[in-house]
Amino acid sequence: MVEKTVFKKIIDGELPADVVYQDELCLAIRDINPQAPVHVLVIPRKEIPALRDATEEDRELLGHLLLVANQVAQQHKLSDYRVVINCGVEAGQTVWHLHVHVIGGRVMEWPPG
Ligand code: AMP
Numbered sequence: 001m002v003e004k005t006v007f008k009k010i011i012d013g014e015l016p017a018d019v020v021y022q023d024e025l026c027l028a029i030r031d032i033n034p035q036a037p038v039h040v041l042v043i044p045r046k047e048i049p050a051l052r053d054a055t056e057e058d059r060e061l062l063g064h065l066l067l068v069a070n071q072v073a074q075q076h077k078l079s080d081y082r083v084v085i086n087c088g089v090e091a092g093q094t095v096w097h098l099h100v101h102v103i104g105g106r107v108m109e110w111p112p113g
Pocket of ligand 1: 006015017029030031032033034041085086092093094095096
């Protein structure tokens with residue numbers, strides 16, 4: 001049997017998390033290792049390992065995740081913020097369950113490292 005990812009364990013209630021938003025399609029939790037004053041992860045309940053695995057069937061879900069990302073930013077009074085999806089090892093992905101980073105509360109630099 002394949003080991004559940006940390007996010008699947010959180011979704012299944014097997015690991016604690018600081019949940020800031022949830023609905024039937026996704027949940028948003030505070031990142032355990034925040035890179036800015038606000039660092040929230042929007043995680044679909046559906047298990048999609050990485051963005052490259054998403055299909056046409058996921059069109060609405062992906063749009064929903066972005067709208068929730070903005071909702072979370074507004075909840076934290078952020079007008080400016082960064083949304084990041086790391087896809088693959090070379091992009092820095094470490095958890096194989098699609099997630100959207102919402103990062104804000106400080107000035108950001110570009111390009112990212
Ligand atoms: P990525 O590198 O894009 O795959 O992002 C994974 C993120 O998950 C990292 O920013 C981690 O700090 C975060 N993370 C890992 N485990 C947990 C956890 N148990 N609760 C909250 N965030 C986590």
